[in-house]
Amino acid sequence: MVTIYDIAAKASVSAMTVSRVINNTGKISEKTRAKVKRVMEELNYVPNQTARSLVLQQTKLLFLLITDIMNPFYTTLARGAEDAAKKSGYRLLFGNSDESLEKESDYVTTILIARVDGVLVAPAGDPSLPHMESLRMHNVPFVLLDREVPGIECDIVLGDSKEGARMLVEHLVSQGHRRIAMVNGSPSISSARLRLQGYQDGLKLNDLSYNDRYVYETSFGPLNDLSEMEQWIDRMDPPPTAIVAGNNVLAVEVMRLLRGRGISVPDDMSIVCFDDLGPYSEIEPFLTVAAQQAYQFGYMGMKMLIERIQERETTLPWKKIVLPADLIIRRSVKEITQP
Template sequence: MVTIYDIAEKAGVSAMTVSRVINNAGRISEKTRTKVKRVMDELGYVPNQMARSLVLQETRLLFLMITDITNPFYTTLARGAEDAAKKHGYRLLFGNTDEDLEKENDYIDAVLKTRADGVLLAPAGDASLPHLEMLRRHRVPFVLLDREVPGMDSDVVLGDSKEGARQLVKQLVGGGHRRIALINGSRTISSARERLEGYREALKLNDLTYDEALVLETSFGPRSDLTVIEAWLDRMRPLPTAFVAGNNVLAVELMRALRSRGLRVPEDASLVCFDELASYAEMDPFLTVISQQAYQFGYLGMQMLLDRIQSRDEQAPGWRKIVLPAELIVRRSVRQL
């Protein structure tokens, strides 16, 4: 195995000089730097990343933790995070929790074992607090995405879930709908709570009565149970003329349940939701959606994380919250009554 001493001998410099070139530290002439790098290439030298990390107290590794890899919102978010990390010379590790606290705990353990420099994460829910406290105890910087956790002050990038829900309900009411149902994520998730609140506020503003029977609380991710959705539909008599889905995954699951009953969207039931569907849906845009800035969630969140990492040994800035506005995109999934 080639060592820095081999490189130093062939380049005619000290081992310390080689170390400074590898770590991009200290004052070295460009001529010497070029010569050392040329010798490194000739000998096929591969730096020992672990040793370098111990010296510099950094790994140049960051961790992105999301709750559902199948959701196009998160895949686009991941692209934004990766682009920002790469721009600043970091590599990105990835974890998918499926809103499962045990999986999230395993990934937190992986973060600590790999000595990642920071974490960008969408927490599973309010019960993620002990995991965030673990990161804080080990002085691992982190930024939250899409969800807040009560009891934990931190940097966070959010969407305006409450206003988005209000806009979706307003769109349905404008189409003449009065009996409007909501299928949503768990109330243990901050974004789901805000979407429920926006839904309730919009009903009240339009003189419509809130009915708990018209609200189904389930999982935002792939763990949502189609049989639970079907049972919910069976209980509602008459069936609502319109539905609001808390995210795109739930919208697809609901359409499947309606189709199994021979019902079509929008002919038999109107449907609106948060977030775009997969990219192939662009070939035939169909659903009226609240489109969130998924790429910016990841890109801005990563920028905030890098700022926090760089200021760790200095006077750290106060906690920052970015709330990204969303856009209502009207398509063909709402029938005018």
């Protein structure tokens, strides 16, 4: 491996001079600089970031931990984060916790070992608290995405979940629906709780009563087993005419289940959900959604993180950004006239 010393020897200068040329620091005569550069090219020199990180005590690596790599909300978010990171000269590592606390815990270890300069996390849920505390204890700056974790103070980018859910319900009501059910993520996730609240608010504002038999709480991730959801659907009597899904993945799961049972959407059941389906809503712009600004989640979160890292010394107040969701009306809701 070519090192700074090989360059130094061949150019008949000291290693320090080479280092100065590489980093454009100190004073170097044009002649020396040219000579060193020529030798570096001749030998195809690439600086060893490992050695540099060791002495500089920074890796210029950031980490993005998401909960579902197949979910276009997160891949879009990842792109935003990546773009913002690159702009500031950081490189970005990804991790995928699959909504699992164990995997999340593994990644926190990885993060500490890799000595990354900062982390962007979509936490698995409230029980992620110890993981965040661990990052805090080890002095790793982090910014939360999409979900709050009660008990920890930090920078955070959130969507307006409550308002978005209310909007979805009100849209359904405007189309004549009165029996509206909800499939949601786990109540141990702050955004799921807020979406439930928004759903309840939407009902109340329209003088519809809330019935917890119409609510099914499961995981936001892909479901292996739909039988529980199936039982829930059967238990609702009278059946709802519409279902609000807490996110895009759940909407897809519900549709998969309904299709299996020969229930057609939107003719027999209307569906709306949080988050868009990325490029695949192009194929058939079907689902009516409360689209969150996924790219902005990543982009703004990353900018906050980098600012936090660069202002390590100063004690900035914690920042909180709340991004609104946009209602995109498509074809998954049927207008019904009162029976």
